[in-house]
Amino acid sequence: MTKEITLEKLAKMPQVRIVKTNKTKDKIGFYWDKTGRNEFYVLDPKTKNYQKITDGELPRAIRAGYIWLPDSNHIIYTRDKDGNEQHDLFRFNIESRKSEQLTETPKAEETPQDISPDGKYFCFTSTRAGQMNLFKYNLENDEVEQLTDHKAPVWSKAIWANDGWIYYSCNETDNLKNRDIWAVKEDGSEKKLILQVSNDSLEIVSDVSKDGKMLAVSSNAKGVHQTGILNRETDEITWLGEGKYSEQPIEFSQDSKKLLVLRNQEAEVIPIIYDVDSTQGKILTFNGLVFNIHFCLDDNYLIYTRTAPQLPQILALYDLSEWQEHIIIPPQTDLTDEDFYEMEYVKYPTFDDQKIPAILYKPKIEEGKKYPAVVQVHGGPTGQYFQNFDMFGQVFAHNGFVILKPNIRGSTGYGKEFMEMNLMDWGGGDAKDVIHGKKFLEQLDYVDPNRMGVFGGSYGGYMTFIQLTKYADASWNAGSAWIGISRLKTMYDRSRPHFKYFLESHMGTYEENKELWEDRSALNFIENIKAPVQIIHGVNDPRCPIEESRQFKEKLLEMGKKEKEAFEYTEFAEEGHGAFSDIKMRIRTFKLIIDFFKRRL
Incomplete structure (x- = not known):
């Protein structure tokens, strides 16, 4: 380099x-x-x-x-x-x-x-x-x-078909985990249930064929998201693939003879083209993450973005007659793959013998030297880290840190059972998965066990608050809570209806589960805090309202904690729920977090 x-x-x-x-x-x-x-x-x-x-x-x-x-x-x-x-x-x-x-x-x-x-x-x-x-x-x-x-x-996505029906996903059952496929007439005169594989599964509609006779759907009723073709004339479903890995349909070809699907397999996302009649699939052998993919030019090409661990994002066309990729927009940097650090896809044991998949980045290791390490928790909690080019991973590694990005229980990409493991258990088993990620890092001979940090945004910010308070005995040395949640009830009270529904689908209602909600709220355990904490939040955040960070800060001050010593606090007036998609905002957030951990670890 x-x-x-x-x-x-x-x-x-x-x-x-x-x-x-x-x-x-x-x-x-x-x-x-x-x-x-x-x-x-x-x-x-x-x-x-x-x-x-x-x-x-x-x-x-x-x-x-x-x-x-x-x-x-x-x-x-x-x-x-x-x-x-x-x-x-x-x-x-x-x-x-x-x-x-x-x-x-x-x-x-x-x-x-x-x-x-x-x-x-x-x-x-x-x-x-x-x-x-x-x-x-x-x-x-x-x-x-x-x-x-x-x-x-x-x-979720709504699809307007040529026959005057609009298809979408929603739930009318008492099971908030459930989501079915519905249709409404374009004049609003009729609404009907189209597909319910079970009353405990997620059904999603992605596309409708030009003649309106076929819907591209998916369901996780059998354990992973499986793609299906629903015949609207017979209401019969043809399921595609073996049902081993999560597969989500994207769209039909214009002639309705092919269906484009993305498979999520061990934190890589690759495209598959299924033949509608034979149901046979052609896998396009990319590595990393393929996204934003569509048919184009009379179904002869695909357009998509792609990244790999040492390949920043490209925009490319794929010629389906030659099976060849043509890059339209290459990586926008003079850095090459040799300038980026490799990642490792690892699985570490946790408290109940589950294996937690994770992405591991590390700097160039010098023999005998010990490095600070951080665990970064993703948002969601139904999110996922992938084997793609990761800015956070590269930034931390180039600044001398080891960083572990675990797909803890509750993450997507590993099946319905794993995704639902933290339902009614936020801040429980998932928090223990994070602690065991810390233990995994501490066992690496190049990691300094006395310089361990935790951070994340959104749900990752919630988890950071929880780690430093309810699980303070895990002995973190520092934590950075970015757009986090400090008390579930106050977040719920300030949330919009769809966000309230989401929280109740994960943790039940407050009235019926008050003890659980309060037990999994960091603000109630703030007196346990030992490690310095950095708090970053956008004033206009509608998902995790700014008051979640403000009340944590105010409680620290009431306890006699001094700002810039026990905690560091930053608000961004013109920002909402993070601003990773804006370059200037992204850089200033990166700088704050990296600077904090450099000083504190």
Whole structure:
């Protein structure tokens, strides 16, 4: 490694996000922060040329996507205020470069879902009437009509079929873990249940064939997410694959003869193309993580983003006739794979004999030298670390740290049973998995067991607070809680309806489980804290409200703890639930966390 490799150089690498094809699959849109902020670009896959379309219209931090209109000259996109995720909807004219606001609901979260076949309407999810439900917008007269009134949130993808039905996922059972596939007529006159494999499983709809006769669906009823093709004429399902690994459908080809699927296997995500008639699958042998994938150019190509452990993100076309990848946007850096540290995919034992998968990064090890180590807990808790290019991993390793990124119980990618292991048990078995990650690191001969840190964002911030308080005897030396949760009840009280539903689906209701909620809230154990803690939060965070960090800080002060000694506290006024998708915000967060651990460990 001969090049100068700084935190800024690693953290400022641009990222492509939300790649989508137009209806005819001959134009490709994507968000990209090449200029230093996120803008909308359009790619011509035939010529491989692309151009920047917007100029500052998009929000700094991207939390919601967009949809193409059938004329291929307009998109419907979202914009919020300083990360508060109270998205309004806008129409952008690609030719004139003009933006037009369509909705103004400052207290509601709105996200576009799909366009009607005739292009006169689009459907979107919104909390304007309370719970997240499905609405229809008339592009000719600007009228809005509510289509569904579920008590449970409609927050997954909605698909508008050519036959006038809109398909989506929701739950009408008493089991909050359950989610089924529903359909509503485009005029709102009829709503019906389409698929319920069981009343204790997640069913998701991803696409509908052009003729409306087939739905691409998935269900985890058999233990892992398995892709199926639902025949709407017979209501029969053809399940694809062996059901060994989690597979999620993406879309049908335009001729409806193929189905594109992503398989999540041991923290790698690879594409599979299934033949609809024979149900045979063709695996594309990539390593790392493939995402944002779609058919394009008459189904002869795929467009996607891809990363690997030592390969920063690329945007590429894959020629299905030659089975060859063509890179459109290479890694946006002069660093090469030799400049990046390798990662290891490991599995360590935990308290109940489970094996916890994890990603391990380490700096260049000098013989006889001991290094500080940190455990980074992901958000979710239904999140996952992958075998991809990881900025946090590279930044920490290049700054002399060993970093372990565990997929603790509750993570996705390892089946339904593993994902549900922390239901009614936040801050229990999952917290012990984190502690055993610490023990795993301490057994490595190049790790200094007296310099151990823990950190994470969102649920990872919650876990950091829990580790330093309820599990203070685990002897952490420092912790950084980024956009965390300190007390479950206060977070619930300040949350929007769909976030309240999510928490209850994991921990039950407060009224029936008060003792559990309070036992798994760090604020109730704050008197145990021994290690210095860093607290970072965005003022406009709608998911983990800023008050969660403020009340933790105030309690520390009441206990006589001194700021900058026992704790360090930072608020970002123009930020919400983290801002990893904004380069400047990402760099300043990285700097704060790295600087804290350099001083404290």
